[in-house]
Amino acid sequence: MSEADPQSRKPERPSKHFSDAELMRYARQIILPGWDIEAQSKLAQARVLVVGAGGLGCPIALSLCRAGVGALCLIDNDVVELSNLQRQSLFTEAHLGQSKAQVAVSELKKHNPYVVLSAVQDRVQNCTHEFLGGFDLIIDGSDNFATRDWLNSVAFDSKVPLLSAAAVGYDGQLALYDFSQSDQACYRCVFGEGGVDTRCSELGVLTTTTQVMGALAANAALIWLGQGVNNIENQLLLWSAKTLTSRKITYHRDPLCEVCGTPPEST
Template structure:
C-alpha cells in the first residue's frame, strides 16, 4: 500500500479511517488534509511521547519524527504505552516509530537515536528541507526543555511543551513568531531543586503521563488542523490528586535572555 502522505487528497482508506473525525463541527475534510500535510518533531519517546504520538498518528498526522537517545527499561512499561516487555533494551525512538507505523500505515513515522542539542539541531531537524510545523517537547527535565526552547526561538518553530511528574502536569504552546513569550519567560527563574525533579527521582502515576500526553495531542490537533492555539498566553496546570485543572496567564518577559533579544 502506498502511504497516503504522498497524496494531496484523502484516499478512500483515509476517508474510512477518519470518518468520525471529519463529522465533527469545526473539523472537516480541509482540517484533515491540513493534518495530513503536517510534519512534527517530537523530542522524547517516553511517558509523554508514547500517548501523544499514538493519538496524533491515529488521528491522521502526516509525518512524525521521534528523537530520543534512551533505551527501554522494565520501569518504563508502567506508563510508556508503545512498548512491550520484549522491547526491553531496544532504542525507544526506533521502537516507537515502528509501532506507530503499524498502528497507522497511512502515515510516516521514523525515529532518530540522538540527543537534540543547539549544535546538531539544524541537521537533526532537517531544516534545510523546511521547518517542521510543530516541536513537541516530551522530555522530563528542565535542562533539556531549556535547550528545546532555545531551538524553537532560534529557528522560529512553534513549541508545544508538556511535563508530567507525580500526579501533576503542565502544558503550554509557545509561538515565537508572535513574540508572545517562551518557555524561559515562564520558567527561567526556577531554582536548582525544582530543576532536578524527574520521574526517575520523584515518581509519576501512570495516568498522569497518559492524560498530559493526550492533552498535548489535543492542543497539537487543534493547532495543526484548524490553526487554533487553545493556550495562547496561558499555561495549563493539571492536578490529578484533586482532579482540578486551571489556566495561568503569562506574557513575554521584556528582559528574557532567550526571546526578547
Template sequence: MTFTDEELDRYARQIVLREFGGAGQSRLKAASVCAVGAGGIGSAVIPALAGAGVGRLTIIDGDMVSLSNLQRQSLYRSDQVDQPKAPLAAAFVEALNPFVTITACEQRIDTANAAELLAGHDVILDGTDNFMTRLAVSDSAVGLGIPLLSAAAAQFQGQVGLWRGHEPDQPCYRCFVGDAFDADDCDSCAELGVLGALTGTVGNFAALLAIRTLAGVGEDPAGKLHLFDGLTGDWRAMTLRKDPGCRACGSQR
C-alpha cells in the first residue's frame, strides 16, 4: 500500500518505530473500525484512531449532545448542545485527518440492526454505557467473527477487554458478564457519576489495543480484562476463560 508525501509526514512518528514501521502503518490504512458510541470513551477513541491513520472509521451513535456530556466528551462544544453526536464526531474526524474515510450512523444499535451495522469491519470498539446494548454488540461480533474491544468507565473505575469469542479457545464479553444484566434498567453515568479524565484514560487505552491488534504489534491481549483504579492509578489484568454454557459462543449454544 502506497502513501502520499503528506501521509508519510503525518505518520512519521509511528513509522519510525521499529516495531511498527511502514508495514504497521499500511495495515492501519487498510483497516476498518466501527466505534459504537461517541460519548466519553468515544471522544478519546475516535480522535486516537483517526489520528493514527485507520483507513475507514464508522461511528454509531443515536444520541444528542447535552450540557452534562461536555465534562467528559471533548469532541463537542457548548454551541453544539442538542445536536446529534454521530455527524458532529464525523465532522471532527474529517477536519483532523482527510485520509480517513468516515461514516456516521445516527441511530441506536440493538439486536435487530447490530449485525447489519457491524458487518464488514476488522475491529469493533464498544464504548456504550448499558448492558443491553453492549451484549447486543458482543453477540453480533461473535456471529460475524469480528474481534470486539469493550471499554467502560464509571465513577473512578475503568475496564477494557479484547474479546474473540468466535474462536474456539477465546471468551466473549457475555462470558464475562453473563445474562444477569440483559435488561434496560441498569445504572449509567447519570446515576453513578464518572470522572471526566477517566473516560479519556480508558478510551485511549482501548484505542491503543485496537491499533496494536490491527497493526500486529506486541502481544495479543485477547481474553484479558484490564482494570484501572482511578483513585490509586493502578492497572491490573485478569485472564478470563470461555464459558461452555455461554449462549453466544459456548459449545452448548
C-alpha cells in the first residue's frame, strides 16, 4: 500500500488539550456527575473505527462525533442508493451514487470540526491487521455474518475491544467484547461458526430499529471509552421495536472456541 493510502497508516492518537470553544461545546456533558473533564479527555483521545456506514453506522458515527470522540474512521465499500434513505440518516438524494464512507465523513465534519475524520471506501477484509489494530474500539455495524466473524478474529488477535451491533426487522442486538480479559467470550463463542445472514434487504427493517440500536451502540461506546465501564459484560442486549422492551441474555466463553479458546497442547 502507498503512503497516501489511509489503510497503511495507524491513526495518530489525538491531543487532549481542549480550547475554550471545545469546553463550551461539551459543557453539558462535562457537568454530568461521573463524566467530568477526565472522561471527556479520554473520549477525545480515543480512536474509533466504524465498520459499515449504513443504518447503524450513520447514527453511531453522528453521536460519537457530536460527543467529542478523538478520531473516527468509517469504512464501507458501497455507494448511496435510494433504498438506503429510509434509515441511513447521513444521506440525502443529492448523495445517490456517491461513496457512503466519504459522504458520511463530509457530513460529519459539519457537526464537529474537532474530530479527526477519515473514510475508507473498501471492504474491511482488505484492511491490514496493523491498521485495524491501531484503534481503541472497533464498532461493527456491518450486515453479514462473514464480515462479523472475520472482524471478531482480527479484533481478538489485536486485543481491540469489539462493539457488535445488529438491527433487522423490529429487532436489535448489542454486545461488547473486551478481549483484554481472559474470561470474556467472543462473537464466535456466542454465535458459532454457522451464523445465518439476516439482511435488511431481504427481511426489511423499521427505520427506528436502526436509529435506536445505533443510539444504544453509541451509548455503550461512550461509557466504555469515557468511563471504562462495560455494562453488558458477557451479555447480549436484545431490543424489540414491537414491544419497546429490552432484555439481556448472559453468555459464557467457550473454552473450545476456535478464536478465543485455549489451543490444545501439542504432543
